[in-house]
Every structure is written in structure tokens, then in C-alpha cells.
Amino acid sequence: MAADKTNRIFIREYKLLLLGSPGSGKWSFIIKLMGYRSCFQDIEDLVPRGEDSHRKQCVIDDDEIALLDVLPIYEANGLQAYPGWFCPVDGYIILYSITSRKSFEEVSAIYEQIQRVSGGLSCNILLAGNKSDLEAEREVSTEEGRALAESLGAVFFEVSARNDFYIDWSVHSLVRRIKRPDGPRVAKKKEEEDQDEAEAEGRRKHSFRAASAWVVNKVTKRGNWGFSW
Template sequence: MAKKTKNAMTLHKVIMVGSGGVGKSALTLQYMYGDFVEEYDPTKADSYRKKIMLDGHECDIDILDTAGQEEYAAIRDNYYRSGEGFLCVFSVCEYESFEHAQEFRDQILRVLDDDTIPFILVGNKVDLEHLRKVTTEEAQQLAQEWNCNYMETSAKTRYNVENVYTMLMRQIRDRKEQMSMTDSRSKKGKCIIL
């Protein structure tokens, strides 16, 4: 019975990063409430929390949408430190947002000094295929260089929205379990002489 309570208390902290206007807030709101928001005030960071079932276990997801805060380095770095996993979003219709993804990745790695942090590159707005400027192959190649997953989404049609958050939360959960096992193994090998 204690195990069930422990799972119910699990919290996964997700940070949304990416250039302005790529759909970070739209993805978050679509995931949280099933709504597509066309116009959104990008001047403040918002935090959302939701109880979900992840592979049969109840847990909480906490999503921090960093909209409009990227230029304040001290604030940004604190956000990054609090994250357990990152969705780095760009618009497939805007090549510059794809190029900026590298800057976000570099900032995160500089702050956390850990290239094994759960991280997914997300190409949003695939519903606007006729306006596409970034090919799937280009994005997959970048994700391969970064040793992370790439997923294409549409906040408007909800395409892959659930899947991208679920994939990231599994990575966060698996990493926590792996770190917990490593900690317990290192404690077992120690003996105390009194």
C-alpha cells in the first residue's frame, strides 16, 4: 500500500523552451485543457500542474512555460535548474526558430552541466505543411547529434501533443529510477566501524 502512495506523490517537472511564437503555450494549453489558443499573452511565465496516469501509475506533471522570459539570464537559469526534463520547441514554418534551438540547448547544458538530462526536440505547427521551412530530416539529424528524440506536433490539431509529454515523462521517470538505484548501490557498499 505504501508503494501506491509513493507513486501518487511523484512529480515530474517539465520546462518548455524555444523562441517566441513557436507554440510553447499553445502546446501546453492543448495538453492541459484540450484547448487551442490562437492568441496568447507572451509576457509572463506560467506554471501548470496536472494529475495524470503514466503507465498505470498516478503522478503529477508540472509544466513551466517560459514565454517571454528568455532574455533575463538569471531568471532563465533558475528555471533551468528546477527542470527535470525539457521540451525544446521550434516552428517547422520558421527556420530561425530551428537555429535558435541550439542556443537553448547550449544554455541548458551550461546551467545543468549534464548532457543526459531528458530532452526532446519538438517541431510544432505541422498542420501548416504548406509553409514548412524545416524538413523532418534536418530536425532528425540535429536530434541525432544531440542524442535526443525528435517529434513533430500540432497544437492546433492536437497531433502528437499527448505523445510528446508522455515520452518526456517516461524519460524523467526512468532517469529518476536509475539515479535512485545508483544511489542505493553506492550506499550498500559502505560499512561503518564504530
């Protein structure tokens, strides 16, 4: 039976473009998505920035091995710098920083670029608000990000490249949408489930951090580990 299951698994390549304004965290996003484990100071010596795309295999929903081929675009003129790459593309990842309203406002211009190069066709897009770990520096609310994604017809997640928070999960949700072009309602339902679970996990982590901070504060005030609850 195991052999039969293995035979049902197939490999499909997904060509993705990663876009975003300077400072949105595209390079950190790539580092975490691809699993580059070296220290941040040395990573650029191992994986230079440039026109080369980054490739990674992953399993999506236990029925497919997805080969992700992701090209991050750093140039200010965006898609125009890679005329041979953007067509055809399976999906786009648009990154902004929740700590930069300017990067959020530039999403619309990036979307217009995508529409131009795609000839106005419907595109599979992931809108990701990066740096969700920097809550104290937030300039863009979650509701604003979700509303913009809805208007663009995009999958939406808030992620943290620094903490590796929902990097894989968000991209897998984009791949699921690409996989189900004839079943948008099914894909949409799964995206909503993913987003609900992501938000629940975020609340759990926030509660844990708050509890940890309370314990540290308690210990600091007492000056020893002899708790008195």
C-alpha cells in the same frame, strides 16, 4: 485485486521547462497540454502568461500518476530570467516551428543555455517540431529535426498545437525517459515505438484528408449528392 493495483500506483512530480524562439507556439502548446478548453480569444484572461507554472495530472503506462509542472519561458534571455527555477529540473521541452527555419536554427543556442545552467550534465530533452499541420509552409524537414534530436540525445516528435496532434504523447515519451535513467535502451525502444506509431497515424490522417478532399471535389463538380463512381 483492484485495491492491490490501486496501491501500486504512486504520484511523482516532474518539473519541466518549455523553451523555444518567439513564434514557435509555446503558448498554444501549453493550452493543449493542460487541457484549457476555452476559446483561444478568452484563454489569456483565464490563464495569464507570467512566471507561474502550469500543473496537470496524467497517468503514464498505467503504473504512475505523473504530476506535470511545466513552466513556459517567453523572455529572450531564456533561462537566465528564472535563476531559481531551472535547478533542479527533470526535463526540457524545446519547441521550434517546422514553418520557420530561424526557430529551428535557434535550437542549438537554447541547448547551449541548458548545458550552461546544468553544468554540462546529461539532460532529458524533448525536441518538438510544432505546426505539423502547416505542411504546405514547411521549411524544416522531418529528417532534419530527427537528425538534430539524435545529435542532442533528445526525444523527437513533430506535433500540432492547433490540432492537438501528439502534444500529450510527446510529453509522455519525455516522462518515460526521465523515469528510466538506468535503462536508456528500454526508454529508447519505447520512444522509437511511439515515433513509429505517430508517423503511421500521421500517414493515416493524411490519407483520410486526401480521400475527403477527393469526395468534396467529386460532389462540387457534379453539383449534387448523386454520386456516379
